[in-house]
Amino acid sequence: MAHVEVVSPASFLGTVSPKGVYILGYGWLYGMSVWVSFFGGIIALRTLPRHQFGALQHKTFPIYFSSSIGLSSALLGLWAYVHPELLANITSPLRADVAQAYVLGTVIALQSCNQFVVGPMTSRTMFQRHKLEKEEGKNYDEPGVSAQMKALNTKFRMLHGMSSLANLGAVIALTFHGLWIGSYGL
Numbered sequence: 001m002a003h004v005e006v007v008s009p010a011s012f013l014g015t016v017s018p019k020g021v022y023i024l025g026y027g028w029l030y031g032m033s034v035w036v037s038f039f040g041g042i043i044a045l046r047t048l049p050r051h052q053f054g055a056l057q058h059k060t061f062p063i064y065f066s067s068s069i070g071l072s073s074a075l076l077g078l079w080a081y082v083h084p085e086l087l088a089n090i091t092s093p094l095r096a097d098v099a100q101a102y103v104l105g106t107v108i109a110l111q112s113c114n115q116f117v118v119g120p121m122t123s124r125t126m127f128q129r130h131k132l133e134k135e136e137g138k139n140y141d142e143p144g145v146s147a148q149m150k151a152l153n154t155k156f157r158m159l160h161g162m163s164s165l166a167n168l169g170a171v172i173a174l175t176f177h178g179l180w181i182g183s184y185g186l
Helices: 009-013 016-047 050-082 098-134 147-184
Strands: none
Touching: 016 050, 016 147, 050 098, 098 147
């Protein structure tokens, strides 16, 4: 016969464990990442005028990236706590516990690149393009834009692509991690 836990203050406090906190943090991080990457941005792009959309992304992404960095760092810390042998074997990436730590480290690295390097460069380029549009009286994609606008367009596409790929890499890493912990636990 299965053991049935009775709800009590002690059983409720028992839910606040490293594993419980880990699952809650992972759910928050993964849900946020999927929403921002595949839904929120697309909805905003289709709803807002382009300059307002750019301003929204400029304000949203730093919060998203810093939250991703913070949550994935906390998850990595909890992962190390739950797997005390991890640090002794950190140079053995074929060990499952170490591989999962590398996966979380990858998320931290990719989102840090977006937060501190690519994101700010993309925003600066976007605002330079907005300013030049006003000066030229033309949208960035109209025929006859200046060579300077064409250069900014190329730079923006490159930076935006790099940012998108880094973010997609983080989402893929988080998906792999979620499949792992769903199949094998913490």
